[in-house]
Amino acid sequence: xxxxxxxxxxxxxxxxxxxxxxxxxxxxxxxxxxxxxxxxxxxxxxxxxxxxxxxxxxxxxxxxxxxxxxxxxxxxxxxxxxxxxxxxxxxxxxxxxxxxxxxxxxxxxxxxxxxxxxxxxxxxxxxxxxxxxxxxxxxxxxxxxxxxxxxxxxxxxxxxxxxxxxxxxxxxxxxxxxxxxxxxxxxxxxxxxxxxxxxxxxxxxxxxxxxxxxxxxxxxxxxxxxxxxxxxxxxxxxxxxxxxxxxxxxxxxxxxxxxxxxxxxxxxxxxxxxxxxxxxxxxxxxxxxxxxxxxxxxxxxxxxxxxxxxxxxxxxxxxxxxxxxxxxxxxxxxxxxxxxxxxxxxxxxxxxxxxxxxxxxxxxxxxxxxxxxxxxxxxxxxxxxxxxxxxxxxxxxxxxxxxxxxxxxxxxxxxxxxxxxxxxxxxxxxxxxxxxxxxxxxxxxxxxxxxxxxxxxxxxx
Ligand SMILES: Cc1cc2nc3c(=O)[nH]c(=O)nc-3n(C[C@H](O)[C@H](O)[C@H](O)COP(=O)(O)OP(=O)(O)OC[C@H]3O[C@@H](n4cnc5c(N)ncnc54)[C@H](O)[C@@H]3O)c2cc1C
Ligand SMILES: NC(=O)c1ccc[n+]([C@@H]2O[C@H](COP(=O)([O-])OP(=O)(O)OC[C@H]3O[C@@H](n4cnc5c(N)ncnc54)[C@H](O)[C@@H]3O)[C@@H](O)[C@H]2O)c1
Numbered sequence: 001x002x003x004x005x006x007x008x009x010x011x012x013x014x015x016x017x018x019x020x021x022x023x024x025x026x027x028x029x030x031x032x033x034x035x036x037x038x039x040x041x042x043x044x045x046x047x048x049x050x051x052x053x054x055x056x057x058x059x060x061x062x063x064x065x066x067x068x069x070x071x072x073x074x075x076x077x078x079x080x081x082x083x084x085x086x087x088x089x090x091x092x093x094x095x096x097x098x099x100x101x102x103x104x105x106x107x108x109x110x111x112x113x114x115x116x117x118x119x120x121x122x123x124x125x126x127x128x129x130x131x132x133x134x135x136x137x138x139x140x141x142x143x144x145x146x147x148x149x150x151x152x153x154x155x156x157x158x159x160x161x162x163x164x165x166x167x168x169x170x171x172x173x174x175x176x177x178x179x180x181x182x183x184x185x186x187x188x189x190x191x192x193x194x195x196x197x198x199x200x201x202x203x204x205x206x207x208x209x210x211x212x213x214x215x216x217x218x219x220x221x222x223x224x225x226x227x228x229x230x231x232x233x234x235x236x237x238x239x240x241x242x243x244x245x246x247x248x249x250x251x252x253x254x255x256x257x258x259x260x261x262x263x264x265x266x267x268x269x270x271x272x273x274x275x276x277x278x279x280x281x282x283x284x285x286x287x288x289x290x291x292x293x294x295x296x297x298x299x300x301x302x303x304x305x306x307x308x309x310x311x312x313x314x315x316x317x318x319x320x321x322x323x324x325x326x327x328x329x330x331x332x333x334x335x336x337x338x339x340x341x342x343x344x345x346x347x348x349x350x351x352x353x354x355x356x357x358x359x360x361x362x363x364x365x366x367x368x369x370x371x372x373x374x375x376x377x378x379x380x381x382x383x384x385x386x387x388x389x390x391x392x393x394x395x396x397x398x399x400x401x402x403x404x405x406x407x408x409x410x411x412x413x414x415x416x417x418x419x420x421x422x423x424x425x426x427x428x429x430x431x432x433x434x435x436x437x438x439x440x441x442x443x444x445x446x447x448x449x450x451x452x453x454x455x456x457x458x459x460x461x
């Protein structure tokens with residue numbers, strides 16, 4: 001048996017838990033895959049590197065409306081791919097080597113294998129004879145793609161976000177099942193690089209859980225870029241003339257060279273031996289934790305996609321910072337900051353969101369004031385020749401505070417930051433609009449004008 005002060009399962013957001021506080025302690029790090037987890041290897045970072053190449057291609061294709069007749073002559077997929085993984089793969093390798101050497105921050109031992117609990121504080125790792133035990137154990141095992149049974153049962157080949165970025169050659173056509181974050185980002189990447197993309201949706205719109213104006217504006221924008229197959233219920237998948245053929249319940253069929261499945265992600269908690277512990281799991285697979293990351297078993301914690309209601313890296317990082325503190329400060333616990341959580345989808349156009357949709361704000365009983373501001377009605381919107389992008393702000397008339405802010409348009413993920421700041425620090429919307437300068441004619445004037453369009457009662461009313 002090998003006993004440790006701290007055992008970390010998963011090296012995504014779990015890896016930085018080895019703080020200087022553990023310099024004199026024994027730490028075990030268990031990882032069944034490559035070091036660095038989803039974000040570094042198959043998630044945020046590589047996707048955005050592909051998105052950047054896609055943006056360049058898309059700009060060239062759309063340049064004529066500005067009077068510049070550029071075009072995309074050739075896409076060197078293998079060079080695009082190598083730029084991404086030539087940078088990322090060495091980082092993952094270096095991370096493993098650093099921890100295997102014991103690292104400078106603590107006395108770390110790496111176990112390369114799949115971990116399963118055998119009791120509340122004990123684990124077995126595939127490939128190792130000894131049992132691993134820990135005073136404190138952190139479950140940071142992340143999530144993985146969910147594949148509908150109709151596809152797995154059919155035996156057709158398919159890609160997921162884990163594999164599609166490493167394909168040998170660009171296909172001429174790609175069928176994507178799903179209309180969420182991952183589907184939208186890859187549809188942008190592949191369609192911009194010249195692939196004929198078809199997106200299969202269960203409903204009418206992409207990103208259907210977003211604010212209605214956001215979802216509708218985005219749907220209108222993307223249907224000019226790739227084909228949307230709406231209200232689709234998959235009944236079977238098989239080998240078609242081109243590659244893959246999906247059959248839908250109403251008799252329609254969808255064909256493509258390659259199939260990408262992007263239908264959500266499930267926490268990696270089902271093959272973790274948790275049934276041998278007192279750790280509880282929700283029906284959707286998330287470990288039950290309190291606001292400090294504590295499971296029901298004393299000394300066993302969880303963070304990130306394994307337990308969080310948000311499958312986002314900035315949230316996993318924030319939770320990691322809390323758990324890193326809480327592990328060594330049992331009498332001064334820090335809660336997870338889950339109040340103002342933004343997100344962005346790096347599709348074309350970008351989408352960024354913080355806070356409630358209009359429907360959620362109304363359902364929560366707020367007396368709301370709402371403004372939908374077109375980019376095209378601002379000076380930089382003219383420069384962009386923009387006709388469809390929006391910023392939507394929702395505020396509470398009584399408190400004057402922002403309840404939700406949403407962008408669909410260029411630079412959405414950057415433009416939303418002042419709104420995140422205002423909501424995080426409780427700044428009133430009218431004070432935010434007029435209490436500071438907004439650089440003219442920067443694109444931030446979209447947010448300024450949106451705020452100015454909100455209607456509040458006079459201050460002395
Ligand atoms: C394609 C894609 C794009 C994304 N883009 C963004 C983005 O732009 N912005 C954003 O905020 N979020 C994005 N996300 C989400 C983000 O990547 C995740 O929320 C985040 O990486 C989760 O971190 P984590 O530490 O919880 O899990 P992970 O990083 O997944 O780490 C879990 C680790 O645990 C290991 N593991 C699992 N089970 C075991 C076991 N039993 N034994 C040993 N090891 C185990 C895994 O191998 C993995 O290395 C994206 C996700 C995907 C898939
Ligand atoms: N930029 C980012 O921050 C970013 C990027 C990628 C992923 N992520 C994170 O990863 C998570 C997972 O991404 P995702 O796109 O897989 O999930 P998602 O929840 O965003 O979208 C899933 C999509 O699949 C559809 N779907 C679900 N089951 C289906 C079925 N059986 N048949 C057909 N369609 C089905 C849903 O209607 C939805 O359109 C995201 O929710 C997000 O938290 C974040």
